[in-house]
Amino acid sequence: MTNSTSNLSCLLYGPHDARFEDRQVPIISDPYDVIVRIAYVGVCGSDVHFWHYGGVGLKVSTDNPLTMGHEASGVVHSIGSAVTALSPNDKVCIEPGIPCSRCKSCKSGRYNLCPDMAFAASPGPGPATHGCLCAYYKLTERFVYKLPESVSLKEGVLVEPMAVAVHSIKLAAVKPGHKVVVFGAGPVGILCAAVARQFGAVEVISVDMNAARLEFVKEFAATGGFTPDTTADGATNAAAIVDRFQLDRGADVVIEASGAEPCVQMGIHVLAPGGTYVQTGCGKPNVTVPLTELGQKEAVVKGCFRYGAGDYELAIGFLRDGKIDVKKLISRTVAFKEAPDAWESVGRGEGIKTLIRGVQD
DSSP states (O other), X not given: XXXXXXXXXXXXXXXXXXXXXXXXXXXXXXXXXXXXXXXXXXXXXXXXXXXXXXXXXXXXXXXXXXXXXXXXXXXXXXXXXXXXXXXXXXXEEEOOEEOXXXXXXXXXXXXXXXXXXXXXXXXXXXXXXXXXXXXXXXXXXXXXXXOOTTSOHHHHHTHHHHHHHHXXXXXXXXXXXXXXXXXXXXXXHHHHHXXXXXXTOSEEEEXXXXXXXXXXXXXXXXXXXXOOOTTSOHHHHHHHHHHHTTOTTXXXXXXXXXXXXXXXXXXXXXXXXXXXXXXXXXXXXXXXXOHHHHHHHTOEEEEOOSOOXXXXXXXXXXXXXXXXXXXXXXXXXXXXXXXXXXHHHHHTTOSSEEEEEOOOO
């Protein structure tokens, strides 16, 4: 249990400048407010980027530090008078963003595209939104999800990256019998492979340069793995994938979850005519894309941004029903004040998923 008069938080002031400070404990100010005592926070690749560079685009500063963390689980501490779906002491996971609910995107059901989204651990645009790497975190009821009794708080942290995978696979419209190639075997790429299998993909080929991660995903979900030849171009590597795994004219679906330019190019080349390519990974803003290949294949190309309506519920259902065992992804759990060490180790590519334990008395 934590001391409810203290809200110890991990704030980033700039690259490699994290400070642990006691911020104000949030209070119920709206009837639908829920205050969660954070149990675990996951380390994401974006956290590592913030640690090394101070942000993506907009940066944190000594004048505007930011509480880190957006993948979180915890226990309900207190609720507003209108909250009906949750009670104190419920185990929960958090969808870490609040949209405006008024714009065209929100009203059309695509709230993840809301221009005024207040996303956890974001310096803007607009007012900075503090993250979940703290003792207590406040969110509105509709973005706090009760975990099934069979799902642990550690597993609950993985709902957020799994929701990204669910969103990606839904965008790709993966169907039974599809052959899918997933580029990247980080947590999101691994979960994309697992969710694709749940959607009925008969074959899922994972592509990555990290041999350990490739072996892991082959045991976890993928039917095959491929390590690209760094001396060959995208078309040559794609042809090798098609030949080795007998993909006929190519993959029905490509999920690019690495953000690496060579993988983007490989993915477009490996796609079958009429296939669907989904850009799930975040990379450099400008990459070279084989446009002629895209046009000649009449490829369906989609971007993937976070998650939307129903994605969290489906992800939680996979955990509840034992369809995807995310416990296997958890490589390491560190103490709250070891957060910077966790960002460093994840940046070095160590393990699959690292968790930071919530504040302890």
